Amino acid sequence: MSETRALSPWRIELRETLRLAWPLALANLLQMLVHAVDVIFVARLGERELAASALGIALFGLLMWAFSGLTGIVAALIAEELGRRRHAVRQVRRSVRMGLWLAVASGVVGMAICWQGEALMLLSGQSAELSARAGDFLRIIMWAMIPMVLASVLRNFVSALGRPIFATAITGLALGASLLFNWMFVFGNLGAPALGLEGSALASVLTSVFVLTSYVVAIGADRRLRRYRVFGNWWRPEWSRLREIVTLGSPVMIIIIAEAGLFSGAALLMGRIGESELAGHTVALQIAALAFQVPFGVGQAATIRVGYHFGAGDHAAIGRAGWIGIGVAAGFMCLTAALMIFAPMLLLQIYVDPFAPENSAMVGFAVAYMLVAAGFQLFDGVQAVAAGALRGLQDTRVPMLIAIFSYWVPGYGVAIWLGFYTPLKGTGVWIGLAIGLVFAAGLLTYRWARRETFGLLPSPSA
Numbered sequence: 270m271s272e273t274r275a276l277s278p279w280r281i282e283l284r285e286t287l288r289l290a291w292p293l294a295l296a297n298l299l300q301m302l303v304h305a306v307d308v309i310f311v312a313r314l315g316e317r318e319l320a321a322s323a324l325g326i327a328l329f330g331l332l333m334w335a336f337s338g339l340t341g342i343v344a345a346l347i348a349e350e351l352g353r354r355r356h357a358v359r360q361v362r363r364s365v366r367m368g369l370w371l372a373v374a375s376g377v378v379g380m381a382i383c384w385q386g387e388a389l390m391l392l393s394g395q396s397a398e399l400s401a402r403a404g405d406f407l408r409i410i411m412w413a414m415i416p417m418v419l420a421s422v423l424r425n426f427v428s429a430l431g432r433p434i435f436a437t438a439i440t441g442l443a444l445g446a447s448l449l450f451n452w453m454f455v456f457g458n459l460g461a462p463a464l465g466l467e468g469s470a471l472a473s474v475l476t477s478v479f480v481l482t483s484y485v486v487a488i489g490a491d492r493r494l495r496r497y498r499v500f501g502n503w504w505r506p507e508w509s510r511l512r513e514i515v516t517l518g519s520p521v522m523i524i525i526i527a528e529a530g531l532f533s534g535a536a537l538l539m540g541r542i543g544e545s546e547l548a549g550h551t552v553a554l555q556i557a558a559l560a561f562q563v564p565f566g567v568g569q570a571a572t573i574r575v576g577y578h579f580g581a582g583d584h585a586a587i588g589r590a591g592w593i594g595i596g597v598a599a600g601f602m603c604l605t606a607a608l609m610i611f612a613p614m615l616l617l618q619i620y621v622d623p624f625a626p627e628n629s630a631m632v633g634f635a636v637a638y639m640l641v642a643a644g645f646q647l648f649d650g651v652q653a654v655a656a657g658a659l660r661g662l663q664d665t666r667v668p669m670l671i672a673i674f675s676y677w678v679p680g681y682g683v684a685i686w687l688g689f690y691t692p693l694k695g696t697g698v699w700i701g702l703a704i705g706l707v708f709a710a711g712l713l714t715y716r717w718a719r720r721e722t723f724g725l726l727p728s729p730s731a
Contacts, residue, residue: 282589286570286597292433294566296424299440301559303447303476304330310451311469318466321402324390325470329383329410331529336375336414337421338525342518343368344425344569345576345661346510351429352580358497361426365499367511368422371518376415383411402466409470413477420477423484423499429573430494432487439483447476520669521660527669531676531705538688538698546695549634553699556616557642557649560605564598564650568657571595575661582727591658591717595651602650609643638699645703648710655713662725664716671712680705 276284304326311322346364350357382389387404391397427435450472457463464471488494532554539547571594578586608616613636617623623632659668684701687693693700720726 278586279589279593282574282586283593283597286567286574286590286593289428289431289433289570289573290567290594290597292437292566293428293569294563296433296436296440297562297566298559299437299444301562303440303444306444306447306451307469307473310455310472311466314455314465317399317402321399321406322466322469324395324399324403325386325406325410327533328386328389329379329407329414331526331533332379332382333414333417334529335522335525336372336379336418339375339518339522340368340372340418340422340514341425342514342521342660342663342665343422344429345517345572345579345663346514347426347429348573348576348661349580349663352577353582354580361430362497362499362501363507363510364514365422365426365497366503366505367507367514368425369419369499369503370506370511371514372418372422373415376418379414379418380411383407383414406466406470409467410473413474416474416477416481420481420484423481423488426497426499427484427488427491427494428569429576430497432491432494433570435484435487435491439480439487442483443476443480446479447472450475517663517665520665523669524656524665524672527673527676531680531702534681535684535698535702538684539695542688542694542698545630546634548631549638550695550698552617552620552631553635553638553642555620556609556639557646559619560602560646561649561653563601563605564653567594567598567601567650568653571654571657572661575658576663577661579662579727584721584726587662587720587726590661591655594654594658595714595717598650598654599647602646606643606646609639609646613639634695637696641696641699641703645706648703648706652706652710652713655710655717658717659713659720659725662720664720664723664725667716667723668713671716672709675708675712676705679708 307322307326308319312319343364347361350360350364354360384407386407387400390400390403395403424436424439427433451469453459453461454464454468454471455466456468462468485500488499536547536550536554539550571591574590574594575587578590614623616639617632617635621628621632656668656672659665680701682701683704684698687697687700688695691697716723716725
């Protein structure tokens with residue numbers, strides 16, 4: 270106790286933010302490895318199967334992350350309730366229960382969309398054969414949608430209650446489960462049938478069920494989490510809380526779709542410029558996405574810490590939580606930017622052999638794009654945490670408008686102009702991505718800095 274009193278409020282907030290952020294960031298990185306396992310196994314089946322898997326995952330992944338964003342506002346609501354009243358058992362249970370209801374409802378919508386996967390692929394201009402294979406893949410992996418979104422709600426619950434390490438441990442176990450199930454069902458080991466591409470989809474379904482079951486077991490085994498009885502009276506509706514989650518979460522879902530659409534659109538532009546440019550873009554984007562998982566985790570922690578102080582009505586603590594999160598993310602992204610500039614080959618070796626002659630063109634483009642990525646690393650990290658901090662204030666509608674404008678007007682507009690009307694081509698497309706992130710970071714940080722002026726703070730007596 271005396272040690273805590275001796276620390277300044279800023280140091281205490283930094284400690285609490287890091288305590289939340291590092292397990293979440295590590296869980297995000299492990300989740301990327303879980304997805305990479307599927308790619309590694311399917312790649313051995315051939316180019317057509319890999320392409321069908323990539324198309325299917327692109328649609329499934331977008332839907333899953335969008336619905337996770339929709340339900341993810343539960344973390345801010347839980348944090349607010351705990352900040353207002355330390356043992357807000359009933360209020361927390363209401364938020365989690367309605368989050369689980371929404372997860373099932375949105376998952377059903379996602380499954381219906383995936384069921385029409387073949388038709389959607391044909392509409393996007395894919396070949397009939399590739400669309401059929403992607404459709405087959407989607408009609409199996411769609412069964413993972415509901416378990417994944419449910420698990421996302423429970424991850425928010427355990428993290429907001431101070432148990433983020435559960436997310437790390439369960440995702441680590443999921444990595445092992447994914448390896449086992451893919452090995453069994455893709456190639457037919459341990460007596461399982463060799464299902465090929467469909468086996469990888471089945472492995473994803475089984476892994477998602479394993480993750481959901483792990484969260485249920487962990488919540489039941491932990492004394493603090495168990496007392497909230499989040500699965501009790503699961504059939505009882507709380508319509509006002511459900512409306513609140515939908516109202517606050519829908520803009521977050523739209524932000525995710527807008528950002529994913531920007532990068533998917535950039536891939537389409539690259540495909541029109543050249544195959545080597547597209548390959549280099551894909552690898553460079555994977556590296557940038559890997560680096561982004563850390564500020565993404567910090568942003569999740571900032572949502573919880575700001576939400577907690579928002580519930581307590583502590584204006585000074587709200588400011589500390591947000592600025593510390595932004596500072597931590599900015600510092601880390603400066604490190605990744607330095608690696609992209611001074612050690613690009615080291616990073617490329619994570620995904621490809623940069624010294625193989627057949628990869629020379631792709632590697633050349635990837636290195637050029639990574640130089641641009643190094644320039645926007647800082648802004649990417651800042652916009653992620655600023656959005657997370659604003660989410661803790663339950664401010665989601667204006668950040669949604671900022672994201673749509675930033676990504677699609679200056680961002681995609683500059684990408685098209687530089688990519689097709691200047692000699693920059695692929696590098697120009699990446700400069701457009703950078704411009705979009707710069708605008709988003711600047712506008713979101715400005716809104717965060719002016720939070721009192723915009724009336725985002727609670728009354729001190731809240």
